[in-house]
Amino acid sequence: MEIVSQVLLVIGGLFFLLGGLGVLRMPDVFNRIQAGTKATTLGAFALLLGIGFMYPTWFLKVGIIIVFIAISNPIGSSVLAKASYKAQGAPSNVVQDDLKEFLGGTEDVG
Amino acid sequence: MKNFLALLAALGLGVLIILSLQNNTLFNEYGEDVTGRDSEEYGDREYGEENPASGPANIVTSIVADFRSFDTLGEITVLFVSSLGVALLLGGTKQKRLDLGFHPNFMLRIGSKALFGIILMTGVYVTIHGHLTPGGGFPGGAMIASSMLLLYLADDTFRAKIKGFKILESVAGSLYVLIGIAGLFFADYFLENFLNNGVVGDLLSAGIIPLIYVLIGLKVGSEISGVIDNFLTEEVV
Numbered sequence: 001m002e003i004v005s006q007v008l009l010v011i012g013g014l015f016f017l018l019g020g021l022g023v024l025r026m027p028d029v030f031n032r033i034q035a036g037t038k039a040t041t042l043g044a045f046a047l048l049l050g051i052g053f054m055y056p057t058w059f060l061k062v063g064i065i066i067v068f069i070a071i072s073n074p075i076g077s078s079v080l081a082k083a084s085y086k087a088q089g090a091p092s093n094v095v096q097d098d099l100k101e102f103l104g105g106t107e108d109v110g
Numbered sequence: 111m112k113n114f115l116a117l118l119a120a121l122g123l124g125v126l127i128i129l130s131l132q133n134n135t136l137f138n139e140y141g142e143d144v145t146g147r148d149s150e151e152y153g154d155r156e157y158g159e160e161n162p163a164s165g166p167a168n169i170v171t172s173i174v175a176d177f178r179s180f181d182t183l184g185e186i187t188v189l190f191v192s193s194l195g196v197a198l199l200l201g202g203t204k205q206k207r208l209d210l211g212f213h214p215n216f217m218l219r220i221g222s223k224a225l226f227g228i229i230l231m232t233g234v235y236v237t238i239h240g241h242l243t244p245g246g247g248f249p250g251g252a253m254i255a256s257s258m259l260l261l262y263l264a265d266d267t268f269r270a271k272i273k274g275f276k277i278l279e280s281v282a283g284s285l286y287v288l289i290g291i292a293g294l295f296f297a298d299y300f301l302e303n304f305l306n307n308g309v310v311g312d313l314l315s316a317g318i319i320p321l322i323y324v325l326i327g328l329k330v331g332s333e334i335s336g337v338i339d340n341f342l343t344e345e346v347v
Binding site for chain 1 (some may be wrong): 222
């Protein structure tokens with residue numbers, strides 16, 4: 001149990017490190033959002049599960065936090081991405097812009 | 111060089127503060143040395159039977175909602191007056207939502223309702239465990255209000271039934287004062303803890319403190335929700 005939790009903690013820390021590196025090094029907003037969100041979601045899951053394995057009585061609370069992160073993180077990042085698309089459009093080096101075709105030129109991106 | 115000087119100044123200030131804190135001699139009104147007397151009495155208070163505040167496991171709560179409950183009543187009043195001022199400035203008889211300039215997509219609309227439940231549950235948990243764990247009525251009430259803020263920000267057509275908040279707020283505030291007057295009747299002074307203290311660590315312990323904290327949580331939550339509603343609506347002209 002101890003070893004499982006320690007391995008999970010190390011994995012979580014590693015994913016947080018990679019997420020931070022991605023936010024620092026990626027070229028444009030959308031890449032940064034996806035690096036930050038995906039890496040830190042998995043990192044937070046691993047960290048919380050590690051804590052849950054270390055103190056099994058906390059498992060219910062840890063589960064609630066995991067559900068919260070699983071809902072809030074994707075929604076927040078998708079809203080951020082849409083807001084940034086609305087503000088400045090797609091990055092200049094994008095070859096095909098499917099979202100523009102999908103919206104059909106309407107203003108209502110939301 | 112500039113940074114170095116700033117660091118030196120900060121270090122000097124820190125050393126000065128620490129040195130001045132180390133021998134603070136306090137005197138009472140008769141000129142006697144009372145250093146460390148009052149605060150140590152609060153800190154080392156033992157949970158004995160003759161102690162009027164023996165129930166709460168949390169020493170901060172026993173000070174905030176028992177020893178200095180009258181002070182807390184004043185803080186509640188300050189909050190009430192500030193929300194009243196916001197309502198006077200921004201409220202009106204007929205109101206509609208401000209246009210936020212975006213329409214939420216499906217995911218945001220559904221997801222914010224799911225998150226609302228979790229945040230509200232956390233706020234209620236913090237509120238009703240105020241006498242056992244860190245937290246209490248004020249942070250719990252702020253969490254309850256933040257769940258309302260999420261609903262308001264995520265959907266530009268959402269409008270809470272604000273009249274219910276106003277009623278809840280008034281009832282909670284009046285009940286707080288009524289509990290205080292009940293202390294006058296059943297015990298000696300205003301807001302005295304007159305209920306059974308129970309076992310330290312139980313959810314139903316500490317006499318009137320959990321009751322007062324639940325009332326504070328409801329009042330703070332509904333008040334801040336009312337302020338949020340006032341800020342995000344405008345009067346129909």
